[in-house]
Amino acid sequence: MSIVESPVSADTAADTPQDRLRLAKEAARAAARLTSGKKAAALDAIADALLANSARIIAANAEDLARGERNEIGAGLLDRLRLDEKRVAGLADALRDIAKLPDPVGEVIRGHRMPNGVNLEQVRVPFGVVGAIYEARPNVTVDIAALALRSGNAVVLRGGSAALSSNTVLVRVMRDALEARGITPEIIQSVDAFGRDGAKALMHGRGFIDVLVPRGSAGLIETVVTESTVPVIETGAGNVHIVLDESARDDWAREIVVNAKVQRPSVCNAAETVLVLRGAAERLVGPVSAALQAEGVTIHGDETVQQLASGIVPATEDDWATEYLSLDIAFKVVDTLDDAIAHIRRYSTGHTESIITNDLANAEHFLAEVDSAVVLVNASTRFTDGGEFGFGAEVGISTQKLHARGPMGLPELTSTKWLGRGAGQVRI
Amino acid sequence: MSIVESPVSADTAADTPQDRLRLAKEAARAAARLTSGKKAAALDAIADALLANSARIIAANAEDLARGERNEIGAGLLDRLRLDEKRVAGLADALRDIAKLPDPVGEVIRGHRMPNGVNLEQVRVPFGVVGAIYEARPNVTVDIAALALRSGNAVVLRGGSAALSSNTVLVRVMRDALEARGITPEIIQSVDAFGRDGAKALMHGRGFIDVLVPRGSAGLIETVVTESTVPVIETGAGNVHIVLDESARDDWAREIVVNAKVQRPSVCNAAETVLVLRGAAERLVGPVSAALQAEGVTIHGDETVQQLASGIVPATEDDWATEYLSLDIAFKVVDTLDDAIAHIRRYSTGHTESIITNDLANAEHFLAEVDSAVVLVNASTRFTDGGEFGFGAEVGISTQKLHARGPMGLPELTSTKWLGRGAGQVRI
Known part of the structure; x- marks a missing residue:
C-alpha cells in the first residue's frame, strides 16, 4: 500500500x-x-x-x-x-x-476577471x-x-x-x-x-x-x-403518462404506447397510464387496446374505455396512482388537454410524460405546462435514460428539482468551487 | 383581479x-x-x-x-x-x-439531436x-x-x-x-x-x-x-480563515487581514481566524496585530502570538470554532501549510478561505486542497458576495455542495427540465 x-x-x-x-x-x-x-x-x-x-x-x-x-x-x-x-x-x-x-x-464551468482584477473561475x-x-x-x-x-x-x-x-x-x-x-x-x-x-x-x-x-x-x-x-437526490419513481391528443396519428399512438409499456415493463421509464382525449377515443381506444393486449398487457380502463374495447379490467382510483412495473396499464378518457394535464399534475411522480399529437399549439402547451423531469412529444417514454441521452452512464434518474433533474451523468456526481486569484485586492 | x-x-x-x-x-x-x-x-x-x-x-x-x-x-x-x-x-x-x-x-442550457432524430434540449x-x-x-x-x-x-x-x-x-x-x-x-x-x-x-x-x-x-x-x-439550501455560516504563508508580502498580509475583519465585521464573509506559518510569525504577527488593534479589533491569540505582540487575549479551543461576527479575531501560529489546511478542514464552515503568499506551488496547493465554496489567493474574503461576483443580486451564499455552492444568483433559484421533440420514435 x-x-x-x-x-x-x-x-x-x-x-x-x-x-x-x-x-x-x-x-x-x-x-x-x-x-x-x-x-x-x-x-x-x-x-x-x-x-x-x-x-x-x-x-x-x-x-x-x-x-x-x-x-x-x-x-x-x-x-x-x-x-x-x-x-x-x-x-x-x-x-x-x-x-x-x-x-x-477540474472542468472550468465559467469564469471572468472582476473589475478590480481578481481572476475568478468556477471549477468542478x-x-x-x-x-x-x-x-x-x-x-x-x-x-x-x-x-x-x-x-x-x-x-x-x-x-x-x-x-x-x-x-x-x-x-x-x-x-x-x-x-x-x-x-x-x-x-x-x-x-x-x-x-x-x-x-x-x-x-x-x-x-x-x-x-x-x-x-x-x-x-x-x-x-x-x-x-x-x-x-x-431522489431517484427513480416513475408513474409515467402518455397523452393521445385528438390529432394523434394512429400508428404513432399505437407504436409508442406499446413500446413504452412492453419493451421493458419493470423499469421506471415504462408507461403506466394512457390518457386519451374524448375526441379521439372512438378512433384510438380500440386499436391501441388491441395492440397492447396482443403483447399480453392487462388494461385497467375507465367506463368509456370499457365500452370501446373488450377484455378491459375496470379501473379504480388506485390505478391512476400505481406504478405497475408489470404488463398492466391504466387507460382513461379525458375531455380536454387541460384535463389530461390536471390528471398528470395530480398523479405523476414528475419523471416522464409524452404526448402524441400533430397539433403544434397542443404540443407546445404540453411541453410548457407539464412539470416533469422529461417531457416528450411523439416519442417513447423509454428514452428517459442516461445512455439514450448520450451520457455514457447513468447514476439514476432524478425526480427532484434541486441539483439535478432527469437522467444524471457523471457531472451530476460533482459539486463546484470558486477559485479567485488576486494581487492584494481588498474590498472598498 | x-x-x-x-x-x-x-x-x-x-x-x-x-x-x-x-x-x-x-x-x-x-x-x-x-x-x-x-x-x-x-x-x-x-x-x-x-x-x-x-x-x-x-x-x-x-x-x-x-x-x-x-x-x-x-x-x-x-x-x-x-x-x-x-x-x-x-x-x-x-x-x-x-x-x-x-x-x-427559458434559457436553453444544452441540447442535441439524438441518433434516432429526437431533438433534446435542457431548459431552465x-x-x-x-x-x-x-x-x-x-x-x-x-x-x-x-x-x-x-x-x-x-x-x-x-x-x-x-x-x-x-x-x-x-x-x-x-x-x-x-x-x-x-x-x-x-x-x-x-x-x-x-x-x-x-x-x-x-x-x-x-x-x-x-x-x-x-x-x-x-x-x-x-x-x-x-x-x-x-x-x-444551507447558507451563510462563515468561520472564515486567512493563511499568511512564509512568502506573504507584509503589506498584502496587513491590508487584506484588516479589510477582511474590519470592513464589515457582522457579515458571513468577514475573516474570523488568521493562521500564520511559523517561518513568517516573527515578521508578520507584530505588524498585523498592531494594524488590527488600531482598528479596535480584539485579538485572541495562541501562546506564540501572545509572545510576539502585546494586548493579546489568550485563545481557547472555542475561539477556533467561533464565528465572532464582531471586532474579534483568532490568531494562531502553525508549523506548515498542511497544518494550516488541516486546521481549516477541522474548523471551517466551508464558506471562504484565503492565502496570502508569493509562492506559486503553495498557492496552487491551497486552491486544490481547501474544500470550501470560495478559495482565494492574495485577496480579501469580503469578495465572496453575489454583487462582487457580478450576479447583480444575491439569494444567499451556499455552504453546501448540492445544487449551488458559494454566492447564489437568480439561476440558482431555478431547476431545469428536458424537452424532447420526436416524430414517432420508439426505443429498440
Whole structure:
C-alpha cells in the first residue's frame, strides 16, 4: 500500500458504521487527488479483478440465491439478485465503459476577471463522499462504486440484506484491486454488515456524507428522503403518462404506447397510464387496446374505455396512482388537454410524460405546462435514460428539482468551487 | 383581479399554514407563466407601492421596534429590524435592480439531436415554490419575494416574530401591488401569523415546497437542515480563515487581514481566524496585530502570538470554532501549510478561505486542497458576495455542495427540465 495515498489502513478495524464514514471522509481527499488516467486505470484493474474472481463472486451469489429461495422472495427479485458468468462479464464491460468517460473533475464551468482584477473561475470538484442505499441488486454495488470513483468521490454503500454475501465479495474484490494499484481501498466502504444501523448512519451522516442517493422502490426512497438529515437526490419513481391528443396519428399512438409499456415493463421509464382525449377515443381506444393486449398487457380502463374495447379490467382510483412495473396499464378518457394535464399534475411522480399529437399549439402547451423531469412529444417514454441521452452512464434518474433533474451523468456526481486569484485586492 | 391569472382569491380565507402552502403551489403555475417583461413591470410596481406606503410601513415597524425595546433584544438586532424612509427607498431601489436582471427562465442550457432524430434540449424552469425561513430582518421579506418572483417562483415567507408587524404590512403591500396589475397575489404567501407552526409547515411541506432557504444564525440553519423533509439550501455560516504563508508580502498580509475583519465585521464573509506559518510569525504577527488593534479589533491569540505582540487575549479551543461576527479575531501560529489546511478542514464552515503568499506551488496547493465554496489567493474574503461576483443580486451564499455552492444568483433559484421533440420514435 502506498504510504502517500493510503493514510488509513484497512487493518485499523472499523467496527461501527460511523468508523466507516470517517474512513471514507479521510479517503475522499485521496480520491479527489487521483488523476483522470489513474482513475481510469483503477477501473480497468477492477474489471480485470471481477473477471479473475468470477467463480468466487458467483459462489457467494449462490448463497444469497439459496437464502432468497428459502425466504420465498419471488421470481422477479431472484432474477435481479442473480449473477452468472455472463452478468459478471457485463459488470466488467460496464466498468471499462465508465473508465472511458470524460472526467468531470477540474472542468472550468465559467469564469471572468472582476473589475478590480481578481481572476475568478468556477471549477468542478468531487462531492467528497457519496452514499448509496439500494435494494438487492449486486450490480448496483459495482455500478455506483465505479461512477463515484470516476468522478473522484469516495463511496459508502448500503445494499439490500438479501445480497449480503454477493456484495461482501464484490466490495472486497474492488478494494483489493485498488490496493494492488497503490490506491487506498478506503475509497470504497460498505456498511452492509451493520444492517439497519448502517442505513441509519448514512442517513444521519452530517459532515461525512455529502450526498445520498437512494435507488429502489418508492417506499425505500420515501424513507430515505424523510429520515435523512444529509442532502438526498431522489431517484427513480416513475408513474409515467402518455397523452393521445385528438390529432394523434394512429400508428404513432399505437407504436409508442406499446413500446413504452412492453419493451421493458419493470423499469421506471415504462408507461403506466394512457390518457386519451374524448375526441379521439372512438378512433384510438380500440386499436391501441388491441395492440397492447396482443403483447399480453392487462388494461385497467375507465367506463368509456370499457365500452370501446373488450377484455378491459375496470379501473379504480388506485390505478391512476400505481406504478405497475408489470404488463398492466391504466387507460382513461379525458375531455380536454387541460384535463389530461390536471390528471398528470395530480398523479405523476414528475419523471416522464409524452404526448402524441400533430397539433403544434397542443404540443407546445404540453411541453410548457407539464412539470416533469422529461417531457416528450411523439416519442417513447423509454428514452428517459442516461445512455439514450448520450451520457455514457447513468447514476439514476432524478425526480427532484434541486441539483439535478432527469437522467444524471457523471457531472451530476460533482459539486463546484470558486477559485479567485488576486494581487492584494481588498474590498472598498 | 384577472380571472385567468388569479384562480385563487385572497378572500377564500386561508386559515392554516398548509392552506397557504396549497395556495402557493397553485399560484406557482401562474408565476411560471409570467413573461419576463410582466415580471419586471410587477417588480417596478411593487417598488412604487413601497414608496407610496412608506409611512404605513415605518409605522408598523415602529410597533416592532417598541416591542423589541421592551423585550430588550439588543442594539444589533434593533438596528437590523429598523426601517426608516431611507431604508424603504433602498428596498425600492433593490427591487428595480432585480427587475433589470436577466430572466433565467427559458434559457436553453444544452441540447442535441439524438441518433434516432429526437431533438433534446435542457431548459431552465422555475422551481415552483421557494420557502424562506429567516430572522427579524424585514428587508429579507422584500428581497426574497422579489428574487423568487423574478425567477418565476411563488414564495412562502416565514420571518422572525420580532418583525411580525413590519412583515405583515410589507407582504400586504406587495400582494396588493401584484393584484393591481392583474397578477394573482397568491404568488407571495406568508406563514408568519402561525408562529412556530408556520415554520414547521414549511419544513415538512413535501409536495408543496420545492426548495427551502434558511437565512440567519448558525442555530437557525442547523434546525432547518436537521428538521426539514424538503430540499434545503444551507447558507451563510462563515468561520472564515486567512493563511499568511512564509512568502506573504507584509503589506498584502496587513491590508487584506484588516479589510477582511474590519470592513464589515457582522457579515458571513468577514475573516474570523488568521493562521500564520511559523517561518513568517516573527515578521508578520507584530505588524498585523498592531494594524488590527488600531482598528479596535480584539485579538485572541495562541501562546506564540501572545509572545510576539502585546494586548493579546489568550485563545481557547472555542475561539477556533467561533464565528465572532464582531471586532474579534483568532490568531494562531502553525508549523506548515498542511497544518494550516488541516486546521481549516477541522474548523471551517466551508464558506471562504484565503492565502496570502508569493509562492506559486503553495498557492496552487491551497486552491486544490481547501474544500470550501470560495478559495482565494492574495485577496480579501469580503469578495465572496453575489454583487462582487457580478450576479447583480444575491439569494444567499451556499455552504453546501448540492445544487449551488458559494454566492447564489437568480439561476440558482431555478431547476431545469428536458424537452424532447420526436416524430414517432420508439426505443429498440
